[in-house]
Amino acid sequence: MxxxxxxxxxxxxxxxxxxxxxxxxxxxxxxxxxxxxxxxQGIVVKEDGSRISINxxxxxxxxxxxxxxxxxxxxxxxxxxxxxxxxxxxxxxxxxxxxxxxxxxxxxxxxxxxxxxxxxxxxxxxxxxxxxxxxxxxxxxxxxxxxxxxxxxxxxxxxxxxxxxxxxxxxxxxxxxxxxxxxxxxxxxxxxxxxxxxxxxxxxxxxxxxxxxxxxxxxxxxxxxxxxxxxxxxxxxxxxxxxxxxxxxxxxxxxxxxxxxxxxxxxxxxxxNIDEKVCLYCHNKHKILVNRIIEHGEEIYLEQKCSQCNQVMIIRKSQPVFKVTVSNDDGIEENYFFLNR
Ligand SMILES: [Zn+2]
Known part of the structure; x- marks a missing residue:
């Protein structure tokens, strides 16, 4: 597909x-x-783990x-x-x-x-x-x-x-x-x-x-x-x-x-090759390190770092997600994790 x-x-x-x-x-x-x-359709996961459906x-x-x-x-x-x-x-x-x-x-x-x-x-x-x-x-x-x-x-x-x-x-x-x-x-x-x-x-x-x-x-x-x-x-x-x-x-x-x-x-x-770790940026398959584990509600994300190009990726299971930090009207920053599907 x-x-x-x-x-x-x-x-x-x-x-x-x-x-x-x-x-x-x-x-x-x-x-x-x-x-x-x-x-x-997408889902935004907020810092407290709550989810918002969006299109x-x-x-x-x-x-x-x-x-x-x-x-x-x-x-x-x-x-x-x-x-x-x-x-x-x-x-x-x-x-x-x-x-x-x-x-x-x-x-x-x-x-x-x-x-x-x-x-x-x-x-x-x-x-x-x-x-x-x-x-x-x-x-x-x-x-x-x-x-x-x-x-x-x-x-x-x-x-x-x-x-x-x-x-x-x-x-x-x-x-x-x-x-x-x-x-x-x-x-x-x-x-x-x-x-x-x-x-x-x-x-x-x-x-x-x-x-x-x-x-x-x-x-x-x-x-x-x-x-x-x-x-x-x-x-x-x-x-x-x-x-x-x-x-x-x-x-x-x-x-x-x-x-x-x-x-x-x-x-x-x-x-x-869904189970294979691949750097999204340089396609390196061998040196991807787990930097830290992030927990939000029931979701667990891995912050992975490619040791070849130093890019950091936030990964949920085998699916890439993207962390976006936005400021609300009061100037307070919140992190959102965008899931692909
Ligand atoms: Zn890389």
Whole structure:
């Protein structure tokens, strides 16, 4: 069974809607997507051992509003700076295609937030890097560095695909963690030398996704390898901005599918070895030490520490849980333990 349902793909691709028109009806496909991601029953265990049932869906609207605010600030900044070069540029807040950029920006951030909170990631470093790549691409484009903003999008796709390969090739992942240089070729899905072909042959990804990746990666590679058409003089260009917009949306649309494939494959592998202790962060299986035992009501948690990467994990039985400390209105801190299911 998939831990993140591929039903999510039915909400994709998102429709273009001007940001100025968004409301709960207009950006329905985005809200439908993030509600589906977060629609999971959970239990919060308080310090005194009492439990509260929650649905994660009830909290996601706050994250959605926060990311929407960040995007609104970005789009205002781009419009303002571009207006200094060309008074005739349209207000991007009223442009449906730029509303679509916002949907993908918010969807990716909400999805990654969920993946981190539930520790579903195969590799936290790659997951974190995708956020840096997206943010830096948007930052570069807001300064009219379109070619460079696109180069970063190619990196973004690589950060999503490599963990899928590492998930089926433990030795390659270990080498990567040890900084041993490996040039993993993406190549076309037809080229036997590339990892896309490997993933296709092992039926981890299907042909449609392999082809979509190859086409997009080839297009973005034109920037990295200096095709003349991508050169720009860092002046505002509405045409180039629209091209970046299209490639940004397509990259995240594909990355959503790829990251879900990666997570489901990783969870399948973990379920096969449910009794095995594995560090969530570096995948070390041999040096996990029990730091202390924590008792809350009837529940017993083990605080485990990985002696390889020093990360601490709170574990209930074989199930990872996450300790979150929050301050209430009186400034008193309370610990909550979030269970996965
Ligand atoms: Zn570790």
């Amino acid at each position: 998939d831990i993140i349902s591929q039903n999510l793909f039915t909400s994709l691709p998102f429709s273009p809607e001007a940001l100025s028109n968004w409301n709960e009806n207009i950006d329905r496909d985005l809200l439908e997507f993030i509600y589906k991601v977060y629609d999971k 994660h869906k009830d909290t996601v609207i706050y994250f959605y509003l926060n990311y929407r605010q960040i995007f609104q600030e970005w789009i205002k900044r781009v419009t303002l700076t571009a207006g200094q070069f060309n008074e005739l540029i349209p207000n991007l807040i009223d442009d449906p295609e730029f509303g679509k950029v916002g949907k993908y920006f918010i969807a990716w951030n909400c999805l990654i937030r969920y993946i981190r909170a539930e520790a579903l990631f195969f590799c936290i470093d790659h997951i974190n890097e995708t956020i840096s790549e997206i943010n830096s691409s948007m930052y570069l484009v807001s300064g009219f560095y379109y070619k460079q903003g696109l180069e970063v999008l190619r990196n973004f796709l690589e950060e999503v695909v490599k963990p899928i390969y590492f998930c089926i090739n433990e030795a390659a992942y270990k080498n990567w963690r040890l900084n041993r240089f490996q040039h993993l070729q993406m190549h076309s899905y037809r080229d036997k030398k590339g990892i896309i072909n490997t993933l296709l042959e092992k039926t981890i990804i299907d042909k449609d996704i392999a082809k979509e990746f190859s086409d997009l990666y080839k297009e973005l590679s034109g920037c990295v390898h200096g095709e003349k058409k991508w050169f720009s003089s860092s002046n505002f260009s509405y045409e180039r901005l629209c091209k970046w917009n299209d490639l940004f949306c397509r990259s995240i649309n594909l990355a959503i599918k790829l990251v879900i494939i990666n997570i489901n494959e990783w969870q399948r592998q973990k379920l096969k």
